[in-house]
Amino acid sequence: MDEGESSTNNPSRPWESYNTVFTNAKAGMEGVDKEKVQRIVYEMSKGSKYFQNEERKEALMKHKIEHMRERCAKLSSSDLSHYQKVVDRRILELEATRDLSRIWLHVDMDAFYAAVETLSNPSLKGKPMAVGGLSMISTANYEARKFGVRAAMPGFIARKLCPDLIFVPVDFPKYTHYSDLTRKVFKNYDPNFIAGSLDEAYLDITEVCRERGLSGGEIAEELRSSVHSETEGLTCSAGVAANRLLAKVCSDINKPNGQFVLQNDRSTVMTFISSLPIRKIGGIGKVTEHILKDALGIKTCEEMVLKGSLLYALFTQSSADFFLSVGLGLGKTDTPEVRSRKSISSERTFAATGDERLLSSKLAEIAEMLSDDMKKEGLMARTLTLKLKTASFEIRSRAVSLQRYTCSSEDILKHATKLLKAELPVSIRLIGLRMSQFSEEIRHSDPSQGTITKFIVQKDSSRQNMDDNDSFDLDASKDRLSNDERLSLSFASHDTSYDQLKDVVEYEEQSVTPEQECKKEEKRPQVLEGDALLRKHKECNSDTSARKTEVVSVFPQMEPLVWVDGYKCNLCGIELPPSFVEERQEHSDFHLAQRLQNEESGPSSSTTPTSKRRNLGKEKANSKPKKQKPNQKDVNLSLLVDNNKKTSQCREVAPFRDERRRNPEEMKMALPPPRLNLSPSSSLGEPRSLPSMSDILTSSKARKLDLKIQTLGPFFRVTGKNADTGHEVGRAEGVVRPWFGRGLVLHLDTIRLTKETMVMDKSLLGVGLYVGAVAIRHGYDCGCRTAQLLAIYDSDLYHSKLVRFYRRIGFEEVKEVSGSSIGDMADMLVWGGVGTRMDANIHHLLVKWSKVFLKSIT
Template identity: 90%
Template sequence: MDEGESSSTNNPSRPWESYNTVFTNAKAGMEGVDKEKVQRVVYEMSKGSKYFQNEERKEALMKQKIEHMRDRCAKLSSSDLSNYQKVVDRRILEVEATRDLSRVWLHVDMDAFYAAVETLSNPSLKGKPMAVGGLSMISTANYEARKFGVRAAMPGFIARKLCPDLIFVPVDFPKYTHYSDLTRKVFKNYDPNFIAGSLDEAYLDITEVCRERGLSGGEIAEELRSSVHSETGGLTCSAGVAANRLLAKVCSDINKPNGQFVLQNDRSTVMTFISSLPIRKIGGIGKVTEHILKDALEIKTCGDMVLKGSLLYALFTQSSADFFLSVGLGLGKTDTPEVRSRKSISSERTFAATGDEKLLYSKLAEIAEMLSHDMQKERLAARTLTLKLKTASFEIRSRAVSLQRYTCSSEDILKHATKLLKAELPVSIRLIGLRMSQFNEEARHSDPSQGTITKFIVQKGSSRKNLDDNDSSDLDASKNCLGNDEMLSLSYASHETSYDQLKDVVEYEEQSVTPNQECKKKEERIQVLEGDALLRKHKDCKADSSAEKTEAVSVLPQMEPLVWVDGYRCNLCGIELPPSFVEERQEHSDFHLAQRLQNEESGPSSSNTPTSKRRILGKEKANSKPKKQKPNQKDDNVRGLHSVVKLLALEMFGSLGGCHLSSVLERRNPEEMKMALPPPRLNLSPSSSLGEPRSLPSMSDILTSSKARNLDLKIQTLGPFFRVTGKNADTGSEVGRAEGVVRPWFGRGLVLHLDTIRLTKETMVMDKSLLGVGLYVGAVAIRHGYDCGCRTAQLLAIYDSDLYHSKLVRFYRRIGFEEVKEVSGSSIGDMADMLVWGGVGTRMDANIHHLLVKWSKVFLKSVS
């Protein structure tokens, strides 16, 4: 049986033969290992564990993918394959034109790096089987241990079973970093712009060195390896030399340890080398991809990728097919990549699974400290924190929060990470990771001529305080802009807007009415509206002695304060919210703020009372008349902003009734659910106002079609909110969901706002990807919007990473949505979208009627 290949048949008496994990994949130095023995030991030691259960689940999903791929492959006709072969022939000509054999790339890989460093520090370990790590997990093993089948990423108790004499050495990262720095000093002598793959490997472009010194790539590699050995005091490394980075990496693994391999820059030599190379040797082809290619398409070598290119282009995305074809032709990157600003920085640690909260918090503190140290070393500050957890059952959880300011402080990171972790406990955890993203340097590198929301808000001569949690920092607003670190904070994670910020927005509008005045602040107490807290009095502003004295300008009209009677009933409207509904109480307070703003605009004095005077608190001079001022474009801009803010508050909190969909629908107690909802504000009964041609699929058509595909769809509605869930009809497990709300929107009437469409890793067997779970779940949501009278569906393809964002946009585009604009937070127009969806990304819209017409062939055909 070929390396890494699973048995096609399962022998009940030898179940380990079909049990393939990362532990059974051979590394350098494991060529003579008895693979069957390793498989049997791993199987017996893992059986019944959480890891074993997780591996079985992943194995089942992989088999499902393979069967799905086989079914799709069987349905391809000869004409289909002929057409795809034409595509392959054209792509071969195009990529061959990019082949560059003029460069010389060197890949250096240290030999069993961690283990070698420990042996260097403790010579008594030389010649003995040794692994760095512990019984829960090992980081690497020396070559003596690899002869027994011990390898990196293997639990230590399994390694001890394979090699009873195995010696464990604890991990010492500072030591490894020190020796890594020594190797990198050597690399810089040959390529100052070398690419570090990790602590123990690097790519070097040695083209110029070879040309200047008149030496071959092999001679330079030999010299470099010798320099590394002497500089580090005895560490060895292996090297590969080739025309591109992909081939150089493959070559460095051929003569390990302490060897090198040179592949000549000749096309025929490259093609001979690559044609017989097993596909698993290529970086980027892991266990799952390997099995899909082998078991579904019978592609075992890189040469097979070219021979069966028509299948690859028929069954995979173009980007994946292009990658496979390039590999089959031995093509890789030859240029030195430009320095790109990093998007995130992270640190994580694996340990023995534990539910001890004290120990987990201790681990979290260590990781926060390491992450902070790395950020300070790179001079980075960020404001989005992500917590990653791997449970004892190998479930991956990820939770994120947007901070109020940019930070690299370990105290700030730990404070917010602790809150995220606390929300997940109690749970048994085996891995904790922290990632910081959205760096402040991204804002500094943006186009300085591009408008930002702060340019609409901050006026010359004004100053303010920005509240961040319980800290305050002075802001100098005399420069007509705020620093990047002090921009208005929008809480993207919870879709809420801080009321300090809303007050500040309106307060600037008031000050701009008399642009010549300079307000000097007296004693002031501002309390953030949080939980059951209320807005308190604002301090007065005095005009400069050279200007006419006016009364203090404030934000909100005086009114009866919100109080929770008997601890759960709102004294203003009678809505009942239990004390445990902290977020809902906050949002209910927001709802009453929106009402106040609305009443202010529609009040009897709104037509003849100047805006500034309508919001004056304290002692108002009845006989005083505001000075008439000349029209000012800046004033008009800020007044427009004020109107937008009011509309946003009304749309976000008024029409929603102050409740988020997820927080409301997840409540377990039905009585509490009723108490949490305010009186319905929208008429969302099915409407026929749009008319319905017979060609449009009904809700019944969609549900019937989904059942034929083994998909059970249900929709829950609660006032304007809705949630669509899709479950596997056989297993009952959830495979996808869509959430959203129907509400009026800025002159468009009722609009369907899709929060998102989420799909789980479990996939349904569909004929085409377009007919997958996402389309069916989305179709129910769209049909619901149509029944409620919506004409337009809107969503935001959230930007999380370049790859994920492009996939989202591509998916939504395929099902019928069109890009409207990029929401980056750089303009006042982005504010509405950021408040609704809680982030930045690509705004996409679709005509609901057109979507249903487009999908009618799918659902009506399935029903018939």
């Protein structure tokens, strides 16, 4: 056991294992007694709602680390040898992209908010000062940082660390004014500079250096001097390097009021990056740092290359590629002409309050700032999301669909106020607003899809509530690494990025009379999560502090999406920890899209009176408790060939999850027909030319492929394993859902093949086809007539090949989903991108594939 572990497990020194965002060192905190800061933070926080929330996140992080260690221990020498070959190949490919011809400059204002306040009030100079209050600090000057005070720290803890600390209230209009002054300077050097936040920016100064015959260091010195003159006293620090990732690291080296230049030479870059701690890299937060250090022993960037085989074996390819590129000192060097934006947001933290007038004032201020940001970006949107953080650090979110596209602060405030009033009374410490679903011309001009790597490397330009982009949610937003090591090849790609607004809500049903409901319907807008979410919620801090389940944006006909134990979706079983902010938003959108498609398909989806649903909820509350829900079914199909009776029992479909809000007659209509017997001896009168499930399985065994299916209500997952190694080589996921006018439809969500599969013979038409065939046959046995998928558009070449492949196996193009029409929204939410919608008749598919499976049997 290393020193870190022993200290962590010392019961007499519990503060040593208590690490929050404000116990991490920032520039100006090099000489701080870290143990003293940790002890005071621990003692002052213990017993609070925030402390309980941090303990829960700490426990989840330890669970993830232990899980990663277990997976690492299972890797054999042959596994590591295989992945080392993958690493060697990727190093050659990544090295081929190295660009040392560009000169990038990252400029970061020094303690920006605090410096602006000192400039306005010179008497504060030389005194420890923080912008914010006893509830929360937005930033602290360098005098205060010497005591361990920093951004994102509660003010009462900061006062304990520094008794003489002076608090100055936040004044965002003032900070915005000075930010605009700095950006005027930036435009003189790079008109297309990338603003990371109010106080930082990335500039490509290659052309300026070439035209003026100056070095990057000389331009940086000149720019810093210009900023000081333009703002009449503000200082900034700069970093100059060959790419944005390195430039940002360099700007932090000689803070404050300094600069560091890294020469555009490969050996110099490799020497610089080799000993760099991984936490210095933007995109590697607290959780990721601990996973890499405690589970894999990776502490420096150089070790990412040395242990690359572990990274490619345990992480997704995009995450492993990012880690490897960091270890090689590679980063973005291009200037994107069109930046893919999915939403724009603004949020503010303040002292917890339940005062409606004060909250309304804060909301108006945020709406005005969001409107200004949208006007600067030339954006108009029609989906508004309200984010709230309660005094107990519970996150809630509500969304409303507006009647028209807008960027008006009046429109934003009008609808945001309705959403806020529906939550009162409640004590709130943070309010955020987000606008999304931009107008058609914006969508048409920006069809590209974001990826995990792009999100990690490129920061969104929306405002942050902290001057250095740190907040209680920041590390969580950065730690976006998935435990799923599979490579997505077809059917779907879910790499769309979103801003930091979790769709987490507290769900509560109330009974109202039809007359009351009619009055409410006239006054309120259409809410995406369902009308039940707009009623007032009673605050109960004692309950919320102990709650382990988060309820996510729901819709009237479906049971709420619940994160069981804080990380597991109750609807489909997928595991997404709270740190996976964008993935949770995307997963919530997936279920939300089902409601949108149901509404688009026919009026019957919304004809059930709201009052009736609520009365049913009331009757349910008065009835006997429901039996505990059964666990997720795990059916090993390879065992079903010779056991017809077991097949019939195990593969009975679990009822759809909207049963709680329907009467028995409605439930009968909603349930899919009973599963068909899968054995070859089934007496259903099915033509022998149509391959049964057992035919597919028997054929797959000839290829040494073991298949298994898991079902949870309408959701299913098919996995295929190599019979020799036992390793998973393929997976397909999807859902069986009712489609009005078309009966049940098989929605194919994803199909993935692992890296091991890629070296197998005929992997795509072999393993991929067999895994997909089980999913298709599963839909047939459920009574589905149609299968749907989206051939995601990643590039012209790949997309055309994908469409040709699907066409060859029996799918037909239905329409192009480009985001240019409102009708595309549901498809884009479901599949997470644009592309070609393709459908197939399931019966025809099985007939078409019968030769493949029946031939291998005979």
